[in-house]
Amino acid sequence: MTPTDSAPLPPPTREEAEDAVRTLLRWAGEDPRREGLHDTPSRVVRSYEEFFCGYAEDPVDLLTRTFSEVEDYDEMVLLRDIRFESHCEHHMVPIIGVAHVAYLPRKRVVGISKLARVVDAYAKRFQIQERLTAQIANTINDVLQPRGVGVVIEASHQCMTTRGVHRPGVSMVTSRMLGTFRSNSDTRREFLSILNRPGVTGGV
Numbered sequence: 352m353t354p355t356d357s358a359p360l361p362p363p364t365r366e367e368a369e370d371a372v373r374t375l376l377r378w379a380g381e382d383p384r385r386e387g388l389h390d391t392p393s394r395v396v397r398s399y400e401e402f403f404c405g406y407a408e409d410p411v412d413l414l415t416r417t418f419s420e421v422e423d424y425d426e427m428v429l430l431r432d433i434r435f436e437s438h439c440e441h442h443m444v445p446i447i448g449v450a451h452v453a454y455l456p457r458k459r460v461v462g463i464s465k466l467a468r469v470v471d472a473y474a475k476r477f478q479i480q481e482r483l484t485a486q487i488a489n490t491i492n493d494v495l496q497p498r499g500v501g502v503v504i505e506a507s508h509q510c511m512t513t514r515g516v517h518r519p520g521v522s523m524v525t526s527r528m529l530g531t532f533r534s535n536s537d538t539r540r541e542f543l544s545i546l547n548r549p550g551v552t553g554g555v
């Protein structure tokens with residue numbers, strides 16, 4: 352695709368998507384006509400609808416519709432260990448991990464389930480971990496306009512653990528700190544000490 356050719360491509364039909372799976376089965380050395388593989392293309396295509404349902408979600412809209420104005424709560428809100436499943440956009444294999452999301456409200460708060468849904472809305476897409484981290488933090492920052500936001504993600508990438516360098520057990524940690532989480536080391540330290548991650552200092 353050339354830079355000028357950026358109009359959205361029309362979505363493929365379900366049949367075209369299933370044919371693409373048959374092509375990859377053949378590429379792997381299989382015969383897609385084998386009995387055990389008969390329903391595989393339709394199963395894979397249905398799985399994709401689940402893995403990538405985030406494209407149909409608008410995380411900004413999700414938070415905009417659900418925040419409530421509060422006058423007097425100004426302590427840190429922290430949701431720890433939000434498990435997520437995403438897919439690496441370079442290899443199309445799973446990234447599995449946890450996100451820790453914190454913010455210092457100015458006036459607006461949301462229910463914790465909404466924070467988890469924002470994580471999912473971005474995770475259920477093709478991603479790189481750095482962008483996933485930044486998107487979650489930026490969206491909370493833009494909509495809730497808090498005094499600060501901190502997001503830390505720890506994840507294992509199957510493109511590292513099952514292929515290429517084969518490093519099982521390795522996890523990648525990314526963080527994005529905005530507002531007081533970036534400017535005030537006490538706030539950042541409080542957040543990271545709750546996570547037992549005092550060594551994380553950077554931001555993406």
Ligand SMILES: [Zn+2]
Nearest residue numbers: 439441442510
């Ligand atoms: Zn990868």
